[in-house]
Amino acid sequence: MATDTKTTCPYCGVGCGVIASVGDAGTVSVRGDPDHPANFGRLCSKGSALAETIDLEGRVLTPEIAGKPAGWDEALDLVAARFGETIAEHGPDSVAFYVSGQLLTEDYYVANKLMKGFIGSANIDTNSRLCMASSVAGHRRAFGSDTVPGCYEDLELADLIVLTGSNLAWCHPVLYQRIAAAKVARPAMKIVVIDPRRTMTCDIADLHLAIAADGDVALFNGLLAHLAGSPALDQSYIAAHTQGFADAFAAASQTMAELIEATGLPAMQIRQFFQLFETTERVVTCYSQGVNQSSGGSDKVNAIINCHLATGRIGRPGMGPFSLTGQPNAMGGRETGGLANMLAAHMALENPEHRERVKRFWQSPVIADRPGLKAVEMFQAVADGRIKALWIMSTNPVVSMPDADAVKAAIAACPFVVVSDIMRDTDTTRLAHVLLPATGWGEKDGTVTNSERRISRQRAFLPAPGEARPDWWQLAEVGRRLGFAEAFSYAAPAEIFAEHAALSGFENDGSRDFDIGAHGAIDAAGFAALTPFQWPQPSGVEPQDTRFFADGRFYHADGKARFVAVDAAVPLRVTETHPLVLNTGRVRDHWHTLTRTGKSARLSGHLAEPFAEIHPDDASRLGIRDADLVEIDSPTGSVIVRALLTPRQARGGLFVPMHWTDAFAARARIDTLVPSLTDPVSGQPALKHVAVSARRFAAASYGFAVSTVKPQNLDTPYWALAKANGGWRVELAFETPLDDLEAWCRIHFALPAEAESLGYSDRMSGDARIAFFLGEQLLLALFVASQPVAVSRNWAIGQLSEPHADSRTRFAVVAGRPGAGRADPGATVCSCFSVGVNQIVSAVRAGCGTVEAIGATLSAGTNCGSCRAEIRGIIDGCQVAAAE
Ligand SMILES: Nc1nc2c(c(=O)[nH]1)N[C@H]1C(S)=C(S)[C@@H](COP(=O)(O)OP(=O)(O)OC[C@H]3O[C@@H](n4cnc5c(=O)[nH]c(N)nc54)[C@H](O)[C@@H]3O)O[C@H]1N2
Ligand SMILES: Nc1nc2c(c(=O)[nH]1)N[C@H]1C(S)=C(S)[C@@H](COP(=O)(O)OP(=O)(O)OC[C@H]3O[C@@H](n4cnc5c(=O)[nH]c(N)nc54)[C@H](O)[C@@H]3O)O[C@H]1N2
Numbered sequence: 001m002a003t004d005t006k007t008t009c010p011y012c013g014v015g016c017g018v019i020a021s022v023g024d025a026g027t028v029s030v031r032g033d034p035d036h037p038a039n040f041g042r043l044c045s046k047g048s049a050l051a052e053t054i055d056l057e058g059r060v061l062t063p064e065i066a067g068k069p070a071g072w073d074e075a076l077d078l079v080a081a082r083f084g085e086t087i088a089e090h091g092p093d094s095v096a097f098y099v100s101g102q103l104l105t106e107d108y109y110v111a112n113k114l115m116k117g118f119i120g121s122a123n124i125d126t127n128s129r130l131c132m133a134s135s136v137a138g139h140r141r142a143f144g145s146d147t148v149p150g151c152y153e154d155l156e157l158a159d160l161i162v163l164t165g166s167n168l169a170w171c172h173p174v175l176y177q178r179i180a181a182a183k184v185a186r187p188a189m190k191i192v193v194i195d196p197r198r199t200m201t202c203d204i205a206d207l208h209l210a211i212a213a214d215g216d217v218a219l220f221n222g223l224l225a226h227l228a229g230s231p232a233l234d235q236s237y238i239a240a241h242t243q244g245f246a247d248a249f250a251a252a253s254q255t256m257a258e259l260i261e262a263t264g265l266p267a268m269q270i271r272q273f274f275q276l277f278e279t280t281e282r283v284v285t286c287y288s289q290g291v292n293q294s295s296g297g298s299d300k301v302n303a304i305i306n307c308h309l310a311t312g313r314i315g316r317p318g319m320g321p322f323s324l325t326g327q328p329n330a331m332g333g334r335e336t337g338g339l340a341n342m343l344a345a346h347m348a349l350e351n352p353e354h355r356e357r358v359k360r361f362w363q364s365p366v367i368a369d370r371p372g373l374k375a376v377e378m379f380q381a382v383a384d385g386r387i388k389a390l391w392i393m394s395t396n397p398v399v400s401m402p403d404a405d406a407v408k409a410a411i412a413a414c415p416f417v418v419v420s421d422i423m424r425d426t427d428t429t430r431l432a433h434v435l436l437p438a439t440g441w442g443e444k445d446g447t448v449t450n451s452e453r454r455i456s457r458q459r460a461f462l463p464a465p466g467e468a469r470p471d472w473w474q475l476a477e478v479g480r481r482l483g484f485a486e487a488f489s490y491a492a493p494a495e496i497f498a499e500h501a502a503l504s505g506f507e508n509d510g511s512r513d514f515d516i517g518a519h520g521a522i523d524a525a526g527f528a529a530l531t532p533f534q535w536p537q538p539s540g541v542e543p544q545d546t547r548f549f550a551d552g553r554f555y556h557a558d559g560k561a562r563f564v565a566v567d568a569a570v571p572l573r574v575t576e577t578h579p580l581v582l583n584t585g586r587v588r589d590h591w592h593t594l595t596r597t598g599k600s601a602r603l604s605g606h607l608a609e610p611f612a613e614i615h616p617d618d619a620s621r622l623g624i625r626d627a628d629l630v631e632i633d634s635p636t637g638s639v640i641v642r643a644l645l646t647p648r649q650a651r652g653g654l655f656v657p658m659h660w661t662d663a664f665a666a667r668a669r670i671d672t673l674v675p676s677l678t679d680p681v682s683g684q685p686a687l688k689h690v691a692v693s694a695r696r697f698a699a700a701s702y703g704f705a706v707s708t709v710k711p712q713n714l715d716t717p718y719w720a721l722a723k724a725n726g727g728w729r730v731e732l733a734f735e736t737p738l739d740d741l742e743a744w745c746r747i748h749f750a751l752p753a754e755a756e757s758l759g760y761s762d763r764m765s766g767d768a769r770i771a772f773f774l775g776e777q778l779l780l781a782l783f784v785a786s787q788p789v790a791v792s793r794n795w796a797i798g799q800l801s802e803p804h805a806d807s808r809t810r811f812a813v814v815a816g817r818p819g820a821g822r823a824d825p826g827a828t829v830c831s832c833f834s835v836g837v838n839q840i841v842s843a844v845r846a847g848c849g850t851v852e853a854i855g856a857t858l859s860a861g862t863n864c865g866s867c868r869a870e871i872r873g874i875i876d877g878c879q880v881a882a883a884e
């Protein structure tokens, strides 16, 4: 009998409900929770593959001091002693916590309480600074509070959805599916996507505006000016509920020529968008990192909100600005005040009354009275020695922070660094003095809040492995050791949640948006049974509306919302030496720095190496062909990645994913190229608009390998590792020709001496192949060529699981060709059912003309649906080819 546990997906901010089933043999499977209001049973490819990422391979299972196993007491004593000494000698601002939107609310609450109320500094910041800070700042400027007004249902009720700076199909796939389904049910619904790239999200778009980098403020200013002259302007709403319209309108004025210049869009498209927005009352504008991660991110947010305020389209069904949160608990982090400029429970650090109230509630000796250092400033302070002890928890800043090499050097030079992680070897854990093993998803208990303010339980369904302990426990133990035993005496997350809920309701009386006081007295049984609910839920009040601001009442002192006058000037960043705009972001099947999704062969099969999307015209100008390697430089760093030529990418720009790390590739940490330029209001770095140059990387030869074991100490200028069924796949490039292929393999692949090799080389072409067998098992096959290796990746990976008893099958491996009768599936498109592009093409040729028909034949696209847009693209491609 399997035991089912209802929990929440640990990836994106959609916050899908998951049912985890543990079978008798301990095997885990996951499925969508049909009762969870975020997903109603759906899951995307990452959520569906959760069971593949929870094995213990690579986990850190005991505390480590200087790389050696240590006991918890020893490690915690050391952390407390070093933090205590540093604070005593250099003051509370000489220490810092750098935490994460992937912590549970309970972890976050304890971290923030310890730093702001007991250590007495506000030097706690989070990777949410890289993610949601501009939305927070924009909300606070407009509403007087950090409130997401709407809910997911609005996406189904809207007649127009504007998606700006959001690749929803890949980054919030279940919301994308909900919208796609709504559009099928109601084809009149319109969707506009605003993104410099033609992403997979454009698959459902009626209009795609390929906006120039950072053209958003100009576009929404243009929209505001347009609305001001149209019947859509809601003058009575503006008069009754807002301030500042005149100034915002004045700042919005620009000529059509300026608008075209700033946005790079044709006038026709701009007018079409303005017209749609003007004439559609039910409009939701969703935005994510193309908006937030900008030097003008807060202004972008307010430019959007201005348009909703001007039309009074906020807080009503199917209307409103909608900030899509990235991480599973970005919202919970904001609720607990885990940003350097916030206080707990949506109270304001700059407000003395709020500070006094929190201090009284916590009965704390102190309370931080000025903002702490924001992420970028924090690592600068680490670099220049102002921060002398740093605790990094549930984030990998050596990969994800801008100017990543400088961040790496700063951490390496910091006198005392604690890292809490679930994995032993990440680019950041490598720099820890003390490494603390955290319990991960499935092992820990607590709550998370999704993009629509819905609080759900994450529940443990596995025992804590080894010595791993929850993050809140680690923090509380250090708090106790710093002398605050009573304040950190929690026995379980339920107690922390109850305290957090009580604080949210404490002296609130409707003055603060975040109020879940109804749960202030929750006990262990109540916490165990807690079902997903949306805030607010004040004590003694029946659960009310799921939307804010329908009554026109905002949280500024006068109860009115603010228009913010925003500046549309687009920074010119490219230079003569760095003439291309680098844009960065995500791919469908990977999560951030690969520590979890990189464990799944299925997920790793979609895009298996770091790449740069480049427009074919730019590529040809630069002499770059498809599958070449490309070296990209900025003043702060350089990477080498695969070139992926695609007209989806606008001319003059490149897109490189953020995922690859030093653990997975030779030189692909894209944040080494990103300068630490931030939005002056929010402190959020501009991660999407970087000036770079690019050139073809001339390799002497290229390689591709499949191997049962992970290679070690690769020293070629380019290599990229990915999990594959039965082992690993490795892309390689060599600077000088390899003289002795066999010796090179034996050095890097830990081959047993008795492994038999079979090789082949062609002096004329420079092609060489070598394979190693032990009995029937293929251990390693390496294909080297003077051009990017053309061997079918999936066929080669398949060989790791095939028997090779006779010389015919062994020679077939070395020949690098699928044997007769066995078709090559091609690159994975559908990761749920491992269906490759060639299979889809064959099915199209055999008559499947729709995504549904492909689904019926191959199952592809019928589970999570994340690949449906790609399948449609393949069908279209085949039909175009057939017509030519
Ligand atoms: N598969 C997957 N899903 C994820 C994550 C993941 O790692 N993998 N991470 C989660 C997290 S933490 C986050 S924050 C979200 C991020 O979710 P998204 O913000 O949707 O994802 P990104 O790919 O970072 O960027 C979105 C889009 O912004 C566009 N863009 C760049 N510059 C501009 C601009 O100037 N204007 C406009 N309008 N658009 C621009 C980019 O081309 C890109 O397509 O995803 C969450 N979901
Ligand atoms: N260039 C560029 N850079 C970016 C972005 C971009 O779009 N472009 N996006 C930015 C954004 S929006 C974000 S959110 C960040 C994300 O960047 P990071 O937060 O650095 O990335 P993750 O890989 O999610 O790191 C989470 C770490 O926590 C560990 N972990 C997992 N579960 C637990 C747990 O329960 N406890 C503990 N203690 N550890 C755990 C994981 O193994 C991993 O090492 O990247 C930012 N950086």
Ligand code: SF4
Pocket (backbone or CB within 6 Å): 009, 010, 011, 012, 013, 014, 015, 016, 039, 042, 043, 044, 045, 046, 047, 048, 171, 172, 173, 174, 175
């Ligand atoms: S959309 Fe996918 S990644 Fe996001 S919460 Fe749902 S299943 Fe998880």
Ligand SMILES: [Mo]
Pocket (backbone or CB within 6 Å): 130, 131, 132, 326, 327
């Ligand atoms: Mo994020």
